[in-house]
Structures are given as structure tokens and as C-alpha cells.
Amino acid sequence: MTTGTTDPPPAIAVQALRKRFGATAALDGMSFDVAAGKVTGFVGPNGAGKSTTMRVILGLDTPDEGRALIGGVPYSKLRRPLGHIGALLDAAALQPGRSARNHLLWLAHSQGLGAKRVDEVVAASGLASAIKRKAGGYSLGMRQRLGIAAAMLGDPPVVMLDEPFNGLDPEGIFWIRGYLKALAAEGRAVLVSSHLMSELEGCADHLVVVGRGRVIADTGVAELIARSSGGRVVLRTGARAEATTALAEAGGTVAVTGPDTLTVDGLSSEAAVRILNANGVPFAELSAHRASLEEAYMDLTRDSVEFRAATTQTSTPTSTPTSTSGEVA
């Protein structure tokens, strides 16, 4: 028996997009969904096809094949599109001689929205004290905030930002992360692109990792980090040699990572504690390793040689200990 109910369409559905610019295949079968109530990071190196995908979603580029839908509807069929999707593609795209407030008023009026809504998005963007100044004199960080304020004018359930972290200082990055998380907590779908995984740390719930015009991974951040964190333990001990022998004999791969620190692969923290205790090896601290998003990303793309050759990432992985347990009695 069927109930007649069907799942609502995803907030954004990108379906088998292909797009060539001359000899360049910008999109080569790009497919993914974006869910409501989450921040989805859209990550990949420069040239991977992120901006082109976003332009297709907004109807600014026409794909050779495939389609993109917003709540089940192509952008071109949306009535009052600002009420369905708010987007920031290029923060530099504004009239430099116009005040920031007039820029927003002009956009609002074009969609039948009033000054009250402009004041609301200005307050939320933290730009209130600078809103009467000419937009041409704005710093990059202020332009990003203005672009985000503009995207929010229609109070849309779907928000899409292309590289909003670019060129921002740490305070600006912190603000955008918090703002995107708040939007998702209100139930909105948030799609945010970046070519640096580290920018999305602590902000994205889900990741769509892309390279050369297609999806390499489509995964929850928590699952990805758990997968990359498994079986690695960080240990602080004054008895490095004894610990190394005992853990290596039990099958662990042990590396010296500090004057009194060892990193052990291939053993759980419970197993490491058991082995050290059984061998009477003292230790001051033992932590299950929690992979950073950057490390998880490296793990994820390790097998994709073609993709790795195209990356420009250079940052060094870092780790965060998540738990400690006591000394040997």
C-alpha cells in the first residue's frame, strides 16, 4: 500500500552537469544534493568547477547537459527568486559611487521589498555603522558582508556563497563561520565554496569535494573525521624506548613526534593502555587522535593521483587530542 507521500525535493539538486569552454571541460558529470539545515562545504582546487556549478544553479551559465534545481524548480522558473535563493558570487560586483545602503535599497526595490528588510539585513551583517558610506571605499571584508546582506534580502531558505572567506582577516572568517552556522540552525540550506579545507573547519556539516569538474567525495564531516581519526593514538611518556618496544611488538607502528611524545598507528587507545599496563610502562598522557579537517581531506584525496596533481594545497596537517587517560598505577 502506498501512502501517497513523497520526500520533499532537496534544497539544491545538481544533476549530471556537463559544460565545456572550448577545450576545457569545466563540468564533467557534476552531481550532488544540498540539504536544508546544514552548512555544505563545496571544496576543491582552483579550476575544479565550483563557480561554474554555482553559475549554472543561478541560471547564469547554461550547461551542455544536465540540470540544476532549487527546491525542485529550475532558477528560470522561480517567481521572485530572491525569496528562494540568496547568492554571493562576486563581492566586487557593486556600484562604487553608491552608498552601501542605497545599493541594498536598489536591490530590495527591484524585488518588491521595502526599507525595513534592508535595515534588518544590515543589522545582521554588522555593517550598521558604515552603511551610509560609499561601497567603493569598502574593504574586502566589508564587501563580503554587504554581499551576504544582499543575499539575505529575500529571507531565502537557500543561501549560496562562492569563496566568501577569500581575503578576509581572522575576525572576518570567524564572523562568516558563525553567521553560516546560525543560518543553517534556522533550517536553511547553506552551500559555501572554498579552495581551502581549513576555512571550513568548525563550520561545515557536510562536504562535497570536487576536482576536474566532478564530485570526488560527498560525505558528512563527522563521519569523515571519524574515519581518518581511527586507530591513531598520541602518547606522552618518559619511557619512550620501553613504550616503543611494547607497542611495536603488539603490532603498532610507532613514530617519535616529540621529546616525550610518540604517535602510534594501528592500535586503539584502549589497546594501547592495556599493552602499556601489561608491560609496566609508565605514561603521563594518552589521547585518541582526532584528525583535523585538513588531514581528513588529504586522506580522502590520497588515492586520486590525478586530483592531487591538480591541487595547490601546501598546509601541514595538525592534530587535536580529544581524550586523556591516567597514569599507570
Ligand SMILES: Nc1ncnc2c1ncn2[C@@H]1O[C@H](COP(=O)(O)OP(=O)(O)OP(=O)(O)O)[C@@H](O)[C@H]1O
Ligand atoms: N567563461 C569561461 N571561459 C573559459 N573558461 C572558463 C570560463 N569559466 C570557467 N572556465 C574554466 O572552467 C574551469 C572551471 O572553472 P571554475 O571557475 O568553475 O572553477 P572553480 O572551482 O570555481 O575555481 P576558482 O576557485 O579558481 O574559481 C577552469 O578551467 C576555468 O578556467
